[in-house]
Amino acid sequence: MQAPPISQLISDVVAFVDWNAQLLLTSKDCEANPLGTAEEALKQTARRIAKCLSSIDAVRRFRVSLRLYHGWHKGFEPTANRKAARLAIAKTDFAVLSPKPNVIFSQQVDFGDRLLHASVNRLHAKLDCHLPNTLRNRHGSEIEEKMVDTALAADVVSSAYRDNGSWILVVTEDDDLIPPAYAAEFALAGTVARAIILRKKVRASMLSLDNILING
Numbered sequence: 763m764q765a766p767p768i769s770q771l772i773s774d775v776v777a778f779v780d781w782n783a784q785l786l787l788t789s790k791d792c793e794a795n796p797l798g799t800a801e802e803a804l805k806q807t808a809r810r811i812a813k814c815l816s817s818i819d820a821v822r823r824f825r826v827s828l829r830l831y832h833g834w835h836k837g838f839e840p841t842a843n844r845k846a847a848r849l850a851i852a853k854t855d856f857a858v859l860s861p862k863p864n865v866i867f868s869q870q871v872d873f874g875d876r877l878l879h880a881s882v883n884r885l886h887a888k889l890d891c892h893l894p895n896t897l898r899n900r901h902g903s904e905i906e907e908k909m910v911d912t913a914l915a916a917d918v919v920s921s922a923y924r925d926n927g928s929w930i931l932v933v934t935e936d937d938d939l940i941p942p943a944y945a946a947e948f949a950l951a952g953t954v955a956r957a958i959i960l961r962k963k964v965r966a967s968m969l970s971l972d973n974i975l976i977n978g
Contacts, residue, residue, distance in 0.1 A: 771822060771823060772823045772824070772825050773822055773823070773824050773825070773928075773929055773954070773955070774824075774825050774827070774927065774928040774929065775811075775815065775824050775825065775826045775827070775928065775929040775930075775931055776826075776827050776829060776921060776925075776928050776929070776930055776931070777807075777811055777826055777827065777828050777829065777931040777933055778829050778831065778874070778914050778917060778918050778930065778931065778932050778933065778934075779807060779828060779829060779830050779831060779933040779934075780831055780910075780911075780914065780932075780933060780934035780935065780936060780939065781803070781830045781831055781832035781843075781847070782832055782833075782907065782910075783933075783934055783935040783936065784803040784806065784807050784933065785799055785800070785803050785843070786935075787803070787806060787935075787962055788802040788803050788806060790802060792843065793842075796842045796843055796845070796846035797846045797849055797850060799846070800843065800846040800847045800849070800850035801850045801853070801854075803850075804847075804850050804851070804854060804859075805859070807828075807933060808859045808860060808867055809860075809861055810933070810960060810962070810978055811826060811865070811931060811933065811960065812826075812860040812861055812862040812865040813861070813862065813978055814931070814958065814960050814976050814978050815862070815864075815865050815931075816862040816864055816865055817976070817978070818956075818958075818976075819864075820864060821864065822864065823864050823865075823866070824864060824865045824866070824929070825866050825867075825868065826860075826865060826866070826867045826868065826931075827867075827868045827870065827871075827872070828867065828868070828871045828872070829871075829872045829873070829874050829878075829917065830847060830871065830872070830873055830874060831873075831874035831910050831911075831913055831914040832844070832847075832873075832874070832896075832907070832910060833896040833897030833898075833905075833906075833907035833908070833910055834873055834874075834875045834891075834896055834897070835875065835889060835891075835894050835895055835896060835897065836895065836897040836898070837894075837895055838888060838889065838894065838895075841897055844873070847873075851869075851871045854869075856868070856869040873891070874893075874910070874913050874914055874917065875889075875891040875892065875893040875894070875896055875913065876890070876891040876892055876893075877892045877893070877913060877916060877917060877920075878917045878920055878921055879917070879920040879921070879924055880892050892913075893909050893913055895908070896908050896909050896910055896913075911936065911938050911939060914932070914934075914939060914942070915938075915939060915941070915942035916942075918930055918932060918939075918942040918943065918945070918946050918957075919942050919945045919946060919949070921946070922945065922946035922947075922949035922950055922957065923949045926949060926950055926953050926955060927953065927954075927955060928955055929955045929956050929957070929958070930943070930946045930950070930955070930956070930957045930958070931957075931958045931959075931960055932946075932957075932958070932959045932960070933960045934959065934960075934961065935961055935962060935963055937967070937969075939959070940959065940969060940971075943957050943958075943959050943974060944957075944974075947974055957974060958974060958975075958976055959971070959974055959975045959976070960976050960978060961975060961976070961977055961978075962977070962978070963977075964977045
């Protein structure tokens, strides 16, 4: 039986998104307008992902699932950014989210505080996630995220080894997420899938990033 042409193949892509970085890239006041910032971040991120994948292969069809990583709960309470992200997702028409005809987005968007590969016995009974309280007071009024980068890193590596048919796209401005991308690239070697880092800001690096880093 003849294999279908590449134009008919659909490659699944899981996009692991550092959401805080995407909020900052909007240049909007997230505290004053969390919903508007979330809507703009979702649109900008989708455009960049679609452009990135289409630049790699303009013929192959890509189906993208988004996973958003951020400090989603402060104690038991969902943060304003989580509420805004949920509302932005609900208001989005995912059928027209991509500007590229060969890239489509799944309307199912997941939050990274529920890990891809962790025991259900570790889920918080009330919040139904593995990682509650990921936004905390550090000193006085200073707020910091906890376990967010490591959650993203854990999901990238476990996904690469357990589901090596899917492409992995790490959307971040943070060099801390390069090591898990390296590990994912190694896990996907010999498959049709790829591991990619998508970064907006261009900067010099001593790291070897050929064929894994795309600026855009």
